[in-house]
Amino acid sequence: xxxxxxxxxxxxxxxxxxxxxxxxxxxxxxxxxxxxxxxxxxxxxxxxxxxxxxxxxxxxxxxxxxxxxxxxxxxxxxxxxxxxxxxxxxxxxxxxxxxxxxxxxxxxxxxxxxxxxxxxxxxxxxxxxxxxxxxxxxxxxxxxxxxxxxxxxxxxxxxxxxxxxxxxxxxxxxxxxxxxxxxxxxxxxxxxxxxxxxxxxxxxxxxxxxxxxxxxxxxxxxxxxxxxxxxxxxxxxxxxxxxxxxxxxxxxxxxxxxxxxxxxxxxxxx
Numbered sequence: 001x002x003x004x005x006x007x008x009x010x011x012x013x014x015x016x017x018x019x020x021x022x023x024x025x026x027x028x029x030x031x032x033x034x035x036x037x038x039x040x041x042x043x044x045x046x047x048x049x050x051x052x053x054x055x056x057x058x059x060x061x062x063x064x065x066x067x068x069x070x071x072x073x074x075x076x077x078x079x080x081x082x083x084x085x086x087x088x089x090x091x092x093x094x095x096x097x098x099x100x101x102x103x104x105x106x107x108x109x110x111x112x113x114x115x116x117x118x119x120x121x122x123x124x125x126x127x128x129x130x131x132x133x134x135x136x137x138x139x140x141x142x143x144x145x146x147x148x149x150x151x152x153x154x155x156x157x158x159x160x161x162x163x164x165x166x167x168x169x170x171x172x173x174x175x176x177x178x179x180x181x182x183x184x185x186x187x188x189x190x191x192x193x194x195x196x197x198x199x200x201x202x203x204x205x206x207x208x209x210x211x212x213x214x215x216x217x218x219x220x221x222x223x224x225x226x227x228x229x230x231x232x233x234x235x236x237x238x239x240x241x242x243x244x245x246x247x248x249x250x251x252x253x254x255x256x257x258x259x260x261x262x263x264x265x266x267x268x269x270x
Contacts, residue, residue, distance in 0.1 A: 003027075003043075005036030023047070032154035032264060033133065041148045045140060052143055054136045058184040060089065061135060068179035069137045079174035080142035081166050083131020085118075089184035093117055096183045099128035099175045100160050104213035107223045109160060109205060123177040131173060133159030135181040142171055152262035156197065157204035164212045193234070195242075195249035202231040202253030207262070228254045 002019055004026040016024065025043045027036065041052045051073075053066060061084070069082045086096040095118050097111035111132070113122050133149070136159065146165055149158040163173045193201070206224055215223065228250065235246035256262075 003036050003040040005032075005039070006030030030264070032151070034149035034153050034155065034158040035151045037133070038148035038151060041138075041143055045143060050140045052138050052140070054133055054138070055181075056134045056183065058089075059086070059134050060182045060184075062180045062182070065135070065179040065181055066137070069176050072174060072176040072179070073137065073139065077127075077172045077174075079127075079172040080139040081131065081163055081171065081173045082137045082179075083128075083173075083175050084135040084179040084181040085122075085175070085177045086132060086134050086181050086183045087118060088115075089182045092182055095122070096134075096185055097132055098122040098125055098177060100130040100132060100163070102129045102160060102164075104209055105215075105223075107205070107209045107227045109157070109208070120177075122175075125175045125177065127173065128175050129167070129173070130160045130163035131175055133162070134183055135179075136162075142166060145169060145171075153204050153207070154200060154262070154264050155204075156200040157208045161208055161211070164208075168212075193246070195245045198231060198235055198246050199249040199253045199256075202228065202250050203257045203262075205231075206254065206257040210257075224254070224257075 002022050002024045004024065006027050006029045016022075023043065025039055027039055030036070031039060037054050041054070044052050051070065053069070055061065065084055069084060073079055073082055083099060085098050088094045088096050095113040095116050097114050099112045099122075101110050101112040102108070112125070112128065146162060146169070148162070150161050150165075151158075153161060166173055205227055209223060209227065210220060214220070231250045231253070232247060235250050236243050
């Protein structure tokens with residue numbers, strides 16, 4: 001299943017040449033990662049799929065990755081959502097992540113193992129709170145129960161939200177270290193994230209923790225302030241000429257979280 005999420009670079013005919021036999025689904029506009037993924041999911045379910053494998057367009061699975069995920073799904077506790085070990089495309093000896101490490105009480109969310117040399121130190125991680133959407137396998141009943149990713153997120157943290165909602169419904173989430181997927185992620189260290197990604201990350205991060213771990217008002221405000229401060233510190237790294245735009249994006253993300261503004265429209269300056 002190929003999902004063309006508002007891309008104007010290819011025609012259906014060109015894609016058919018590149019991936020003969022694949023189903024092709026197109027949106028005329030960019031629906032974001034969440035909406036584009038759901039578009040493909042619904043098309044796959046309509047064709048009778050028992051499993052849906054969400055795979056980023058910059059991710060390359062090793063030949064046995066999908067088989068390892070399915071094998072893990074067929075063993076107790078029969079997880080409904082499964083994530084692969086994600087390694088860096090350019091340096092496959094280094095991890096991109098094995099799972100999402102989430103501390104809802106403090107608001108901290110990070111990619112577990114990110115940029116560490118893979119020595120098998122996380123191969124015993126089996127049931128994390130969440131796995132990333134980069135290469136996420138989901139059972140049909142979970143797709144139908146949860147409705148896929150929450151599209152109001154547009155991009156970033158929709159995978160964490162999906163896994164936390166799954167757990168709230170009694171579904172199991174698993175990491176499968178034997179399933180390896182190479183990810184050609186652009187480095188995000190030292191403030192090289194774009195203003196757009198900082199906006200969505202900050203806004204959606206705040207939404208995630210408030211939604212899944214409500215706290216007393218004053219505690220929630222302290223937690224939100226800590227989250228925003230971490231993004232502001234990150235925005236100040238790297239090229240100082242772009243720091244003002246990155247800081248403004250963080251401020252917009254915090255402002256729109258407080259105003260309840262979601263979706264792609266949140267990037268407007270108004």
